[in-house]
Amino acid sequence: MNSLHFVTAGQGPLVVLSHALGCDLSMWDGVSAALQDRYTVLRYDQRGHGLSHAPDRPYSMEDLAEDAAGLIRAHAPGQPVHFVGLSMGGMTAQALGARHPQLVRSLVIANSASHYDEAARAMWQARIDSVHAQGVPSIADGAMLRWFTPEFRADVHAGGAARTAALRTVLERHASTPYAHACDAVARIDLDAGNARIACPTLVIAGTRDEATPPAMSARIASTIPGARLRHLDAAHLSAVEQPAAFAALLVEFWSSLPA
Secondary structure (H helix, E strand, O other): OOOOOOEEEEEEEEEEEEOOOOOOOHHHHHHHHHHHOOOOOEOOOOOOOOOOOOOOOOOOOOHHHHHHHHHHHHHHHOOOEEEEEHHHHHHHHHHHHOOHHHEEEEEEEEEOOEEOHHHHHHHHHHHHHHHHHHHHHHHHHHHHHHHHHHHHHHHHOHHHHHHHHHHHHHOOOOOHHHHHHHHHHHHOOOHHHOOOOOOOOEEEEEEEEOOOOOOHHHHHHHHHHOOOOOOEEEEOOOOOHHHHHHHHHHHHHHOOOOOO
């Protein structure tokens, strides 16, 4: 496992939060604050993001799942965890659940995808080419449009504008090559077959205004995982940032419904 930066807070059953492409563990600030009175929350930076190691070679979503598995083994030996992933983190969750069922008590897969067709992969390649040619800041405007609704980006009173600016800064700090490697890993996902093997309780969360991974992609994930539940939030791609309280409420409702 590569060296992963993480933070923990709270008390109770362990919850692991895995962030989106181009973000870092700060993406989960609001959700973590809402959970840590009842749960121990472990957030980590995926490889090539935040303060975690940035490998100089390409990697796959399966590699990200192995990173997560190593983290869980180190911090919850013999004890399965609730694993929550959004976007790239949700892809990590799918691969983790298929490869290491003994490590997960439940999965939450938010604003994510399980497969991209050739047209979508071509769009990912265009983004990779732009980043190599012009740097990560060159794609930041488009990312903000996908990540958040217009009213959240403009909200100076409830903090939406500030959160947008903070996460834009996080995105723009990424070096081009590690970010491109992450884009390539996302573009090449093919998780449907593995999803059919996921045996733990699973909640899929879709953003009704998510243009990056539209609700149909979440519906596809839910249809491929036996017994998965599908819920929706009125949000764009980073639903956990835009609606942290509602997102956390869905998690607690889901976990509370599971058998002891």
